[in-house]
Amino acid sequence: MTETPPTPPADGTRAFLILHGWQNHRPAEHWQHWLADRLTDLGHEVAYPQLPEPDDPDLERWLAELDALLGELAGRRITVVCHSLACLLWLHAVARDDVLSGPVDRVLLVAPPAPEVALEHPEIAEFAPPEPAPARLAAAASYTRVVGTDNDPYCSRGAAATYAVPLDLPADVLRGEAHLDLDAGYGSWPSMFDWCLDPSPESYEKKPLHNRRHRTAAPGT
Numbered sequence: 534m535t536e537t538p539p540t541p542p543a544d545g546t547r548a549f550l551i552l553h554g555w556q557n558h559r560p561a562e563h564w565q566h567w568l569a570d571r572l573t574d575l576g577h578e579v580a581y582p583q584l585p586e587p588d589d590p591d592l593e594r595w596l597a598e599l600d601a602l603l604g605e606l607a608g609r610r611i612t613v614v615c616h617s618l619a620c621l622l623w624l625h626a627v628a629r630d631d632v633l634s635g636p637v638d639r640v641l642l643v644a645p646p647a648p649e650v651a652l653e654h655p656e657i658a659e660f661a662p663p664e665p666a667p668a669r670l671a672a673a674a675s676y677t678r679v680v681g682t683d684n685d686p687y688c689s690r691g692a693a694a695t696y697a698v699p700l701d702l703p704a705d706v707l708r709g710e711a712h713l714d715l716d717a718g719y720g721s722w723p724s725m726f727d728w729c730l731d732p733s734p735e736s737y738e739k740k741p742l743h744n745r746r747h748r749t750a751a752p753g754t
Contacts, residue, residue, distance in 0.1 A: 554620075621662045628669065647690065
């Protein structure tokens with residue numbers, strides 16, 4: 534039986550929570566910084582925190598920070614945009630009973646590293662993700678989507694096969710775009726910006742994420 538998606542707050546106020554990955558000190562050139570700036574310029578509420586000790590992160594501290602950030606944004610229609618290690622943070626939060634107090638509107642899991650990659654690095658081994666049941670993901674957000682590539686050095690099987698298929702999530706696979714980070718040239722990402730601005734499931738569920746060179750919206754939107 535298909536689970537009925539949870540209903541986010543009726544308040545139309547939108548907010549965005551942007552979460553970075555391992556060793557990311559929020560450089561101004563990164564697409565997440567670019568996205569936060571663009572959304573803020575339009576008047577949206579945006580949280581783009583520096584998570585504690587990004588070079589040697591502690592899972593419990595990151596979970597506590599996530600819990601606090603979501604609490605500060607409570608009552609809004611929250612879109613959570615995770616990159617790399619933050620994707621694994623979200624999966625841990627979904628699997629726990631003490632972090633997510635209510636559903637968010639949308640979640641993007643962008644370039645999640647494979648579990649074995651996390652286990653290979655002592656600094657992030659504890660982030661190796663559980664595999665939460667699809668029902669728990671459905672209860673945590675009204676819509677969750679995976680965005681990956683076919684040549685991510687941190688996810689050799691690809692994010693679609695590693696995460697989207699077993700978790701029953703929709704996925705966008707961007708060809709030849711590596712880890713979707715600065716090394717891959719992702720200092721701006723117009724398609725991501727356009728997707729974040731889509732107001733309703735009728736539009737954003739049908740709009741794929743494209744590579745950074747693709748533009749679908751009219752100028753000035």
